[in-house]
Amino acid sequence: MGRKLRMGMVGGGRDAFIGAVHRMAAIMDGEIELVCGALSSNPDKARLSGEDLYLDPSRVYTSYEEMIAGEKALPAEKRMDFVSIVTPNHLHFGPAKMAMENGFHVVLDKPATFTLAEAKELKKLIDQTGALFCLTHTYTGYPMVKEARQILASGKLGKIRKVYVEYPQGWLTNFREGSNYKQAAWRTDPKRSGISGCMGDIGTHAFNMAEYVSGLSVTAICADMNIVVPGRLLDDDGAVLLKFNDGVSGFLFATQIAAGEENNVKVRVYGEKGGLEWKQEDANSLLVKWLDEPTQILRAGNPYLSSYARAGTRTPAGHPEGYLEAFANIYRNFAFTLRARLEGKTPTPEWLDFPGIDAGIRGMAFIENVVKSAASDMKWMPFEE
Known part of the structure; x- marks a missing residue:
């Protein structure tokens, strides 16, 4: 591929705790870059959050529907590869569903959805679309x-x-x-x-x-x-x-x-x-x-x-690694697996060791x-x- 994987984000604007953690984890190993976001449903907050992250203003959206449609309309060499969803639980299912239906892979903060029925529906969508799905149960990354x-x-x-x-x-x-x-x-x-x-x-x-x-x-x-x-x-x-x-x-x-x-x-x-x-x-x-x-x-x-x-x-033995590194391991394994898929290669068992929809x-x-x-x-x- 010769490039970083391109990530979009739903949620995680100014004053959001977990969004910042996801971004730090995603970029830690140099495999991923944030290229767009629907960081807030408030237009002013979305714009300011995009400025904070130095995003292209044309790729700062005010809803996940707008972002997914806008990214799909871009040329393949520019659009996002996957979306990271870091909203409260009741806003997990909608953007994950729309993203997969439009050809995008998904990283989702836990718990997977608002209800068990929604999680089961996501599994059906994953099977139908072939989307790669990752759930960020951080502690298994240690x-x-x-x-x-x-x-x-x-x-x-x-x-x-x-x-x-x-x-x-x-x-x-x-x-x-x-x-x-x-x-x-x-x-x-x-x-x-x-x-x-x-x-x-x-x-x-x-x-x-x-x-x-x-x-x-x-x-x-x-x-x-x-x-x-x-x-x-x-x-x-x-x-x-x-x-x-x-x-x-x-x-x-x-x-x-x-x-x-x-x-x-x-x-x-x-x-x-x-x-x-x-x-x-x-x-x-x-x-x-x-x-x-x-x-x-x-x-x-x-x-x-x-x-x-x-x-x-x-790092070498004796150098402490903690929560952010464990979180980054989830993203890295997802990124390596997605990159292998896009390049037509077989991911290693170690790369495949990240939580998916069954854990969700x-x-x-x-x-x-x-x-x-x-x-x-x-x-x-x-x-x-």
């Missing part, structure tokens, strides 16, 4: 999370017995949506976030980590959800007992009212011969705990790691199943898609 998955898949720890995953935050300990706080306002609003707050926002990350690292699938759940802060409309705290295939049990908790916590994501998996533990606060380390031997501390950047972990590491459907099913379970008197409910 090298040592990938290493954990490879160790468990190798059988070195024996048959898996227990899976624990947690995601505590404290930023919603107070009623912040009552102030002029954009992030709190939309994430706690059922009309924009969906039927769940905490479980939809960060519980889906924990769920994705549990299934990705273990390689197992949840088959049944027993859930509890809470609204701790008075006046809040959606859950800000919850816990879920899990049953996986192959007779494995587990536990997931996610909360946004754990005062003092930031983003303390943690996963632990135990097998017959030992266990492993990874936490975001020490992301370069993976603990492997053996039954009859001393605990090992595996470190990112070392040659003894799997090809999946090495492919996701940019599982995440939306998790939200709907947890809400259903929490409202039920049944102890266990089957996990249904």
